[in-house]
Amino acid sequence: MHTNSQSRFWRLLLTYAVLIGITVVIIYPLAWTVGASFNPGNSLVSTSLIPKHPTFAHYVALTKTSATFYYFRWFANSIKISVATMILSVIFVSMTAYAFSRFKFVGRKNGLTVFLLLQMIPQFSALIAIFVLAQMMGMVNSHLLLILIYTGGQIPMSTYLMKGYFDSIPRDLDESARIDGAGNTRIFLKILMPLARPMLAVVAMNGFTGPLGDFAISSVILRNPKAYTLPIGLYNLITDKMGASYTTFAAGAILISVPVAIVFLMLQRNFVTGLTAGGTKG
Known part of the structure; x- marks a missing residue:
């Protein structure tokens, strides 16, 4: 019984780890795109995930x-x-x-x-x-x-x-x-x-x-x-x-x-x- 509980725990942990990993892979590029759209300037070199001086100039x-x-x-x-x-x-x-x-x-x-x-x-x-x-x-x-x-x-x-x-x-x-x-x-x-x-x-x-x-x-x-x-x-x-x-x-x-x-x-x-x-x- 104890073994079954442990097995279920590790399966759930692996499932959530995979889901969290996939979520990060999907959201991270999107977050960078959103951040870049509010960053001043035209280059991606000086952009950051969270803009220090956000602007709507690009919109x-x-x-x-x-x-x-x-x-x-x-x-x-x-x-x-x-x-x-x-x-x-x-x-x-x-x-x-x-x-x-x-x-x-x-x-x-x-x-x-x-x-x-x-x-x-x-x-x-x-x-x-x-x-x-x-x-x-x-x-x-x-x-x-x-x-x-x-x-x-x-x-x-x-x-x-x-x-x-x-x-x-x-x-x-x-x-x-x-x-x-x-x-x-x-x-x-x-x-x-x-x-x-x-x-x-x-x-x-x-x-x-x-x-x-x-x-x-x-x-x-x-x-x-x-x-x-x-x-x-x-x-x-x-x-x-x-x-x-x-x-x-x-x-x-x-x-x-x-x-x-x-x-x-x-x-x-x-x-x-x-x-x-x-x-x-x-």
């Missing part, structure tokens, strides 16, 4: 525009692309996953295999093809093209995951609904979609955060400074040979985390929703 600098700097326009561009990608990803992924989960058709198994294999191809391998496509279609500097590319990139893996989630929902619910006269569309919208809210929240979150962190694809398509997204604009801010500002970059990076936090809080409840929540017939 004020974000409101100013020039021929190559449009922070809040970039902010709006990124949010517009991310929201559109999130909505389209949820729509297309859910419909595709429903088809693969509930219907049998020629190429179904091979289609899932192709979806899985597509995830093994790195994004940068298609950059030349994407740029040529953008030029041929006259869609250089087009946010619409970016939205379509991001949405298409979300579909394979998200479909694979959501299809597995749909498979875990008992088919008896479908059969009961069909006895009551429900068609495939009604079963999809009224039964499967409410039960799949946890996975829908994951797809929505991935669809929103993916474009916010992308630099490679957006930098190939977007060439006009006014059409930039935040990753491109902020990258150019710290590579400017005439006036690189890492502290202003930190301020801009902190602000873009606000909508991410808001979306996460909105979807948080759905992450822990039970599989059969709302499954009773009303």
Whole structure:
């Protein structure tokens, strides 16, 4: 009995040690970024975790525009692309996953295999093809093209995951609904979609955060400074040979985390929703 108590104690201690270590690894860089955004000057050399003379000058600098700097326009561009990608990803992924989960058709198994294999191809391998496509279609500097590319990139893996989630929902619910006269569309919208809210929240979150962190694809398509997204604009801010500002970059990076936090809080409840929540017939 004493041995079991000791073993449990050491397991709990190891668990908490790992959790604390992971928390420090996540929070420490974020704390430095926040500190840098309030430090005076433009260099990271003289910055400290807790600024001795904090200033909001870098946040004020974000409101100013020039021929190559449009922070809040970039902010709006990124949010517009991310929201559109999130909505389209949820729509297309859910419909595709429903088809693969509930219907049998020629190429179904091979289609899932192709979806899985597509995830093994790195994004940068298609950059030349994407740029040529953008030029041929006259869609250089087009946010619409970016939205379509991001949405298409979300579909394979998200479909694979959501299809597995749909498979875990008992088919008896479908059969009961069909006895009551429900068609495939009604079963999809009224039964499967409410039960799949946890996975829908994951797809929505991935669809929103993916474009916010992308630099490679957006930098190939977007060439006009006014059409930039935040990753491109902020990258150019710290590579400017005439006036690189890492502290202003930190301020801009902190602000873009606000909508991410808001979306996460909105979807948080759905992450822990039970599989059969709302499954009773009303």
